[in-house]
Amino acid sequence: xxxxxxxxxxxxxxxxxxxxxxxxxxxxxxxxxxxxxxxxxxxxxxxxxxxxxxxxxxxxxxxxxxxxxxxxxxxxxxxxxxxxxxxxxxxxxxxxxxxxxxxxxxxxxxxxxxxxxxxxxxxxx
Numbered sequence: 001x002x003x004x005x006x007x008x009x010x011x012x013x014x015x016x017x018x019x020x021x022x023x024x025x026x027x028x029x030x031x032x033x034x035x036x037x038x039x040x041x042x043x044x045x046x047x048x049x050x051x052x053x054x055x056x057x058x059x060x061x062x063x064x065x066x067x068x069x070x071x072x073x074x075x076x077x078x079x080x081x082x083x084x085x086x087x088x089x090x091x092x093x094x095x096x097x098x099x100x101x102x103x104x105x106x107x108x109x110x111x112x113x114x115x116x117x118x119x120x121x122x123x124x125x
Contacts, residue, residue: 002021005023005068026042028042031094031095031097036074037076038073040068040110042068042092043092043111069088070087087108088115088118088120089115090112096108105122107119
């Protein structure tokens, strides 16, 4: 198992430690293929807390790390991130895949409390 997301870095007790990614507390839905697992970092629209709640200049109050806009493909066997991209907002639903004219796509719903919900389609190589 590997963490999904980087996690807090700005807290005084953590900032000087050389920690690996710590993950974020969210409930994103995966898409699993033969060798890959696709997973977003989720959205504040799902967790019910507003992005950036607290004073972001105060590391002990900054909550902005709790959601991310990254969407990743993990190698199922090793947990290694083999691809990632940053979306316009966090994922709010499970990704879907389809083939159109011989090309495979992944579509995922995105949005947040302060972002317009929409669908994003990503073409696979």
